[in-house]
Amino acid sequence: LFRRFDPRATVSTLSASAAGFAATHLLVSDHTDFTVPPLPTPSLHQAPLCVLVGVVCGVLGVAYNKAILAGLRFGDRSRIPVVRRAVGIGVAAGLIAWFAPTWVGTGDDLTQTALTAHQVLGVVVFVFCIRFVFGVVSYAANAPGGLFAPMLVLGTHAGLGVGLMLGEFTRLAPGTTSALALIGMAAFFTASVQAPVTGIILASEMTGSVTWLPPMLGTVAIAMLIAMLMRSQPIYDALTTRAA
Secondary structure, eight states, X not given: OOSSOOHHHHHHHHHHHHHHHHHHHHHOSOOOSSOXXXXXXXXXXXXXXXXXXXXXXXXXXXHHHHHHHHHHHHHHXXXXXXXXXXXXXXXXXXXXXXXXXXXXXXXXXXXXXXXXTOSXXXXXXXXXXXXXXXXXXXXXXXXXXXXXXXXXXXXXXXXXXXXXXXXXXXXXXXXXXXXXXXXXXXXXXXXXXXXXXXXXXXXXXXXXXXXXXXXXXXXXXXXXXXXHHTTOOOHHHHHHHHHO
C-alpha cells in the first residue's frame, strides 16, 4: 500500500506477517479465505486472455473510482439529511437481502462462487452491475464501511465475465475461467488502488493458489498501465485528499 519499499516498514511487515502465518497454522485449520479449483498450467497462447482481462479490469477499476467519488460529491450536495439517506439505503439493502441474501454484505459468497466459475454470463454481468451500483450508493451514505471486499467481488466477476464471454466463441481449457476470475481479482484491485504488489500478494494469499502467478504479473501490469493512462488517482489517495 505504501507503493515503495521503506526498510523499516518492510522489516516490520515481513516480521508481523511471518508471526501471523505461524499463529494461523497453529490455531486455524483452514488457512485460506477462498477455495480455487485445480487450475490448468498457463501457456503463452493464453496471453491474449490475460491482456483482455487486464484492459477490462483497468477500465472498470478506474470507472469504479470515479463513481465512488462522484457518489460522495452528490451526497455532499444533497439536501437530504445523512441519517435519512443511510436509512433509505439500509431499507434497500434489506429488501435485496430478503430475496438474495448473498448479494449484500461483504460479498464473500459471491467471490467464492465466481472463483469456481459455476455461473452463466448473464448472471455474472447482472451481479457485477448490482454490486457496482449498490457499492457506490452504500459508500455515499457515509456510514461505516469499506471498499476492499467489494473490490474482490467486482474483480472476480469481471475476470469471470471475460472468460465466459470468450467461452462462447472458443474452447477454453477446463479451469481457465476460474483462473481468469482469480487474476481479475488482482487486476481490478490494482486498477483502483494502484498497488500492484499488494494486489498480487492478496490474490495469492487469500486463495493459496500460485499456479497463474506469472500471467497475473502481466495482467496486473496492464491494469496499472490503463489506470495511469486514464490519469486515475488511487482511490485511497483520493479519499485521503478529500478528507483533508
